[in-house]
Structure formats: structure tokens, C-alpha cells
Amino acid sequence: MTRDHRFSPFFPIVFLMVDLICVNVGFYMSNWIVFGVHYPALEPSALFHWLMNIFWIVAFLFFKLGQMPRERKIPEHINDALTAVVFNVGAWFAVWFFLRPDYYPRSHIFYAYTIMGALFISWRVLWLFMIRHYRTKGYNIRLAVVLGNGRSVQNLLRTIEKDKGLGYRLIGVHEDTNWTDLGFLDRFIKDHPIDIIFCSMEQFDDRQLQQVMNLAESRLVKLKMISPFSRLSSPSMGVQYVGGSTVLNVNEIPLDYRINRFFKRSFDLLFASIFAVLIFPWLLPIVALLIKLESRGPVFFKQLRHGRGNQPFYCYKFRTMKVNAEADTKQATKGDSRITKVGAILRKTSIDELPQFINVIIGDMSVVGPRPHPLKLNESFESYIEKFAQRHAIKPGITGLAQAKGFRGETAHHTDMSSRVRLDRFYVKRWSLWLDFKILVLTIYSILNGNENAY
DSSP: OOOOOSSGGGHHHHHHHHHHHHHHHHHHHHHHHHTSSSSOOOHHHHHHHHHHHHHHHHHHHHTTTTOOOTTSOHHHHHHHHHHHHHHHHHHHHHHHHHHOOTTSOHHHHHHHHHHHHHHHHHHHHHHHHHHHHHHHTTOSOEEEEEEOOSHHHHHHHHHHHHOGGGOEEEEEEEOOOOOSOOHHHHHHHHHSOOOEEEEESSSSOHHHHHHHHHHHHHTTOEEEEEOTTGGGOOTTOEEEEETTEEEEETTOOGGGSHHHHHHHHHHHHHHHHHHHHHTHHHHHHHHHHHHHHHSSSOSEEEEEEEOGGGOEEEEEEEOOBOOOTTTTTSOOOTTOTTBOHHHHHHHHHTGGGTTHHHHHHHTSOEEESSOOOBHHHHHHHTTTSTTGGGGGSSOOEEEOHHHHTTOOSOOOSHHHHHHHHHHHHHHHHHOOHHHHHHHHHHHHHHHHHOOTTOO
């Protein structure tokens, strides 16, 4: 016997309506900030207004934002939201470059999408907290029965018991696997309002599993199979179908997917372009003058470093040392006599890394990713640290999770580098736009509060 969930079918419509309210509030608030009126008389304003709404509807449908599965964690939902915002901004800029309305202030679009994105993510996070709290009170519940036993089943049972926000209520656990027909389960479903069957694939043969599938379909009950590979599962595992065979990609990473690389690259270009237009034009002359006044040599320092796939590239920085023969072989140490006074300030504030936005625009680097190391440094550690090379599966970044967590500067000990690599590998496996955003916030916080390893 199945239950009628009265409100759930209307959630996607409600989500879309609230999203569009955020889009339009962002647009109108931007009008007041930039133009001082609720609707400017500029010709493309109405077109851009309509396009923002149309682009969001497309993003809503393409990224399935109307679906908010209860099993997914809040950061995963936020990442979906950020990805949709980046898509929306990218689509809008494509129209901008096509129409080229040079007289239309770009600040209007900046404020519109900033406000829209903040409202959009805020309301969805609030909704997720509210619905999870609502489920802990016994509402929006899905009634479940579990078939099978074993470690994977026990893990599931513990999760359901511990995380009440998932909204699952167990009304039966059948551990017996020695059955020949499903009469007992059919009678149980007739007598109880079942929504979902969790069935372990580990203990049942193909014939039994097919019987469970047939029964679930005939009784309109959702069926979720518990994989026997749960003990091997990881965030980087993916599923493919080769002919009639199911194949697990155990070391697949999010950025293996072209769509994810597209969104990360769009985010990189957007962030780097804002920096190149708003900050670099006035910062470069000041820093260049200070460097030249203190010591002889070039303003920029370039060094070969390993990038994606271990491919070497020239990484750019502001020069912070006197010109010396050991720049490519010897790490900077605390109290290093090679570091100039201006260089010490640049390194402490991480301003010396800002020319790497050039690398981002070129395509050698990303805004966020594992920090690129000099070739000699990589060679000295890669044979001693397990899975060291995995940090080179993606583009290196101007900042990374390790740096945001305080691991920066000299790597004098094996543990210093191993800790960095551990965090880099976590980032590679768990990448999301939301994680990039968190790392940027943590990096800014770290810079403002100072770091004893920044020298």
C-alpha cells in the first residue's frame, strides 16, 4: 500500500517561482543601486531583464534544480546552485559580447547577479535546514523496509537512525535471505504504507532480485539497491555501462567530466577578468616601482613548475628576492637573506602570487587548485609520498585547500609535504564550485589574520 504525498509534487513549481523572485529582486535592486530608478530607460535593459529570467529557467531545468533529493548533503545542493549561477552569468556574457552595448554599465549586471546569487543560495540553504528540521519532528517522512543483512545494510541502518533529517522511518527489516517467493513481502506491503524498499544486492541471487524489482513495480513502491561495493565506495567512484556490463570507475574525479571543467573554467575566467580590469591596472605600476627602487632585476619572476598531467609551464610571480643562482633549487627559508624588504611584504600578503592570474587567463592554472611546486621540489618528494602524482590530475591553482588550511611556505620536513598532498588529494576527489568558494573565503581570512609560515 502506497501513500499519497500531498505537497511534494508541487515542490519543483514552488522552487522555480521563488528562484525567479530572487532573479527579479536582484535585477530591480541593481537598478536602484546603479541608476537610482526601478526600471531604467536604456534600450537593452528590458531585453536583459527577460534574458535573465529565461536563462534561469533553462538552468533550472538543465541542472534539475527542482529536485532536492533528501540523501544529498547541503554542500552538494549549494554546489548545484552555484553551478547554475555561473551558467547564467556565462550565458549573459555571451549575449553581451554579441550585442556589445558599450554604453550599458557592467556594474549593473555585477550587482544584479551578486544580489541574485546571494538571495538564491540563502533561501535554498534556509529551506534545506527547515525541511530537515521538519523531518526530525516526524513530518515529510518516507516509510521504508530493508531486505538483507551484512555490513552495508548495517551502515545504512545506522545512518537512518542517526540522521533524522533524512526523513526515513524503518517499519521492517527482513534479514532472512533463504526465501523462494516474496509472498511475505507482498503481504507486508498490503498491510503497511510502504514508500521505499532498500534491498541488499550482496545476499540475493539474480532471480531473487528480479522478483523484488517486479513486486516493487507492481505495488508502485520505490526500490533502492544497496551495492555490494559500498565498502569500496568513494566520492570519486563513477558508474558506466559497457554493453550489458556495469563497470565501476573507482578513481574517477569530478573534473573528468567536460561539463564540470567548463564551469570551473568559466568561473576562472570571470574571476580573473574582474581582477584584470579592476585591480591589476593600478596595482602593477605601484608594485613594479617598489621592486625596481629596491633592487636590480626584472619585475616578474618566472619559474618552470608542474601543471596538469605533470606538464611543465612557466609560473609567474612578482620578484621578491635579489637575483640569485639558487632561485630554482633552494626554497625560501625564514630570515632568508635573498628576500628583499619589499619582497617580504609581498610574500606576507600573498601579493607576489597575483601575476598568476595571467597563468589563469592563459589556461595553465586555475584560481583554486593544488599549488604548483618547482620541478626540483616535486622530484625530491614524489617517490616518498604515496599517490603524490594525483595532485597533478587537475590544473594547479593560485590558492588551494592546503594553503587555506595554513600549509604554506617552506616544506622542511616530510610531514609538511605529506599534509599538503593529503589535502590536495581531498580537493581533487571532492571538487565543487562550492568548495572553491569556501577555499577563497578561507584564503582571504588567512591572509587578513596573518600566517607564521608566510615568509
